[in-house]
Amino acid sequence: MIGGEEGIARWRSVADGIRALIADAAGAMEKLPVEADLAERFQVNRHTVRRAIAALQAEGLVRAERGRGTFVERLPQRLSYPVGARTRFSENITGQSRQPAGRLITSKREAADARIAAALRIRIGAPLHRLETLSVADGVPMSLATSWFPAERFPGIVAAYAESGSITKALAAEGVADYRRQETRITAMRVNPSDAEHLACPRDAVVLVTDSVNCDPDDAPIQLSRARFLADRIEMVFRT
Amino acid sequence: MIGGEEGIARWRSVADGIRALIADAAGAMEKLPVEADLAERFQVNRHTVRRAIAALQAEGLVRAERGRGTFVERLPQRLSYPVGARTRFSENITGQSRQPAGRLITSKREAADARIAAALRIRIGAPLHRLETLSVADGVPMSLATSWFPAERFPGIVAAYAESGSITKALAAEGVADYRRQETRITAMRVNPSDAEHLACPRDAVVLVTDSVNCDPDDAPIQLSRARFLADRIEMVFRT
DNA sequence: TTATATTTGTGCGTATGTATA
DNA sequence: CTATACATACGCACAAATATA
Numbered sequence: 142m143i144g145g146e147e148g149i150a151r152w153r154s155v156a157d158g159i160r161a162l163i164a165d166a167a168g169a170m171e172k173l174p175v176e177a178d179l180a181e182r183f184q185v186n187r188h189t190v191r192r193a194i195a196a197l198q199a200e201g202l203v204r205a206e207r208g209r210g211t212f213v214e215r216l217p218q219r220l221s222y223p224v225g226a227r228t229r230f231s232e233n234i235t236g237q238s239r240q241p242a243g244r245l246i247t248s249k250r251e252a253a254d255a256r257i258a259a260a261l262r263i264r265i266g267a268p269l270h271r272l273e274t275l276s277v278a279d280g281v282p283m284s285l286a287t288s289w290f291p292a293e294r295f296p297g298i299v300a301a302y303a304e305s306g307s308i309t310k311a312l313a314a315e316g317v318a319d320y321r322r323q324e325t326r327i328t329a330m331r332v333n334p335s336d337a338e339h340l341a342c343p344r345d346a347v348v349l350v351t352d353s354v355n356c357d358p359d360d361a362p363i364q365l366s367r368a369r370f371l372a373d374r375i376e377m378v379f380r381t
Numbered sequence: 382m383i384g385g386e387e388g389i390a391r392w393r394s395v396a397d398g399i400r401a402l403i404a405d406a407a408g409a410m411e412k413l414p415v416e417a418d419l420a421e422r423f424q425v426n427r428h429t430v431r432r433a434i435a436a437l438q439a440e441g442l443v444r445a446e447r448g449r450g451t452f453v454e455r456l457p458q459r460l461s462y463p464v465g466a467r468t469r470f471s472e473n474i475t476g477q478s479r480q481p482a483g484r485l486i487t488s489k490r491e492a493a494d495a496r497i498a499a500a501l502r503i504r505i506g507a508p509l510h511r512l513e514t515l516s517v518a519d520g521v522p523m524s525l526a527t528s529w530f531p532a533e534r535f536p537g538i539v540a541a542y543a544e545s546g547s548i549t550k551a552l553a554a555e556g557v558a559d560y561r562r563q564e565t566r567i568t569a570m571r572v573n574p575s576d577a578e579h580l581a582c583p584r585d586a587v588v589l590v591t592d593s594v595n596c597d598p599d600d601a602p603i604q605l606s607r608a609r610f611l612a613d614r615i616e617m618v619f620r621t
Numbered sequence: 622t623t624a625t626a627t628t629t630g631t632g633c634g635t636a637t638g639t640a641t642a
Numbered sequence: 643c644t645a646t647a648c649a650t651a652c653g654c655a656c657a658a659a660t661a662t663a
Contacts, residue, residue: 146584148393148436148639150650154584157571167496175628186652191630196388207629208660219568224619325619328459329569329587329612331397344386347569347587372569379464379565379619388650390639426641627661638650 152192268292392432508532
């Protein structure tokens with residue numbers, strides 16, 4: 142292997158390159174350059190380009206037609222996710238005429254470690270409900286979240302979420318009429334294998350990871366969560 | 382190939398897995414499990430684990446000692462990057478006792494396309510200065526940015542940046558005493574090959590991509606920029 | 622309509638990289 | 643270290659479908 146990177150197949154890099162071509166063109170590219178040109182551009186054999194195109198075709202991004210060319214089928218467009226004090230998944234998504242839904246994957250009782258206890262301002266060892274949830278828009282998985290709630294204050298949060306599929310509604314059922322986002326920390330990484338299954342994405346997909354704390358109207362922290370958003374399906378928007 | 386993903390070598394997945402083990406332990410893991418255990422855990426041959434560890438050792442994350450074991454050398458810690466109306470790279474970084482610096486890579490004159498013209502509220506085809514800049518903290522490359530400035534309003538912006546290595550100072554030299562961040566859009570992707578060279582990172586690294594608009598005190602847009610931050614060196618923090 | 626060029630699809634041989642035993 | 647199996651990448655040739663003159 143000459144130009145590429147050790148341990149990653151060449152056709153995969155080429156596929157990424159073609160994806161970038163399509164994204165950069167922002168809709169102005171209906172038809173891909175012919176395979177021979179792509180091979181020249183990426184300095185690989187035409188077979189390697191074909192392997193890359195096969196992968197893109199499998200994910201529905203392009204469609205190859207014999208004798209005609211290869212055409213862009215859909216362009217990777219990201220859903221905007223506004224983040225602010227009143228960040229709520231369902232409100233964000235319905236604003237873009239999509240059908241949101243939340244599904245409980247697992248729940249567990251845990252004891253607070255030092256990090257969680259500090260964030261939620263409870264004692265170390267205090268009982269917690271830990272929820273793994275999947276958020277979906279229009280039937281497409283958008284994000285996975287791990288949330289921790291103080292179990293003493295919210296004994297029925299798991300059942301309330303399982304029923305409504307909405308954190309906002311579950312908290313309302315537990316007596317929290319309103320809440321606000323205090324802080325959001327964002328980074329990004331490759332998706333981990335078990336998340337990849339739930340998100341129905343390739344195993345080398347990139348996720349935006351947000352750590353956030355929600356507080357009740359008295360500024361008492363009520364929820365700590367770490368959400369993983371598929372980076373190619375979402376962009377976060379902050380207005381300042 | 383059994384468990385892994387097509388087009389990505391097994392040892393690379395294992396290396397990612399070990400990196401995740403170290404990161405999740407958050408400093409609590411000084412010594413890696415023995416190679417045989419890792420091979421069992423990731424369901425690969427011990428040779429494959431050794432190849433993964435060799436890669437991690439090459440990047441300075443772990444150190445293997447014959448007869449003793451493999452030890453965590455440094456743990457991946459992210460620099461916090463607060464984002465708000467007054468986001469400035471140099472102020473953010475100096476607040477964490479690091480030495481920031483900016484370096485001009487290239488500059489170019491361009492004509493505004495529809496997207497840029499709309500964001501900067503200038504006419505399509507208006508002249509622009511386009512700057513590619515690298516930001517460094519303590520000698521470590523942190524981010525690359527592509528910035529567009531209206532050339533008519535800021536004729537000397539390129540020279541001013543080249544001299545000071547700071548957008549804030551360059552704008553001051555061009556008569557903008559203060560400016561504010563209007564909007565920030567964040568997503569993430571794999572780093573592109575040419576960026577990888579400047580950032581001195583592996584070619585499959587993940588970058589946070591921020592698109593932002595800066596405005597002068599009269600709310601006139603003065604700068605459009607797209608910055609790429611290495612996700613494993615930075616986290617963005619938003620307080621609301 | 623008939624050629625001709627263009628473009629994707631396919632087959633085969635060879636060399637190298639990856640993973641296991 | 644060897645041997646084996648499979649995946650990756652290349653080079654060349656040609657077939658099949660389409661576009662164009």
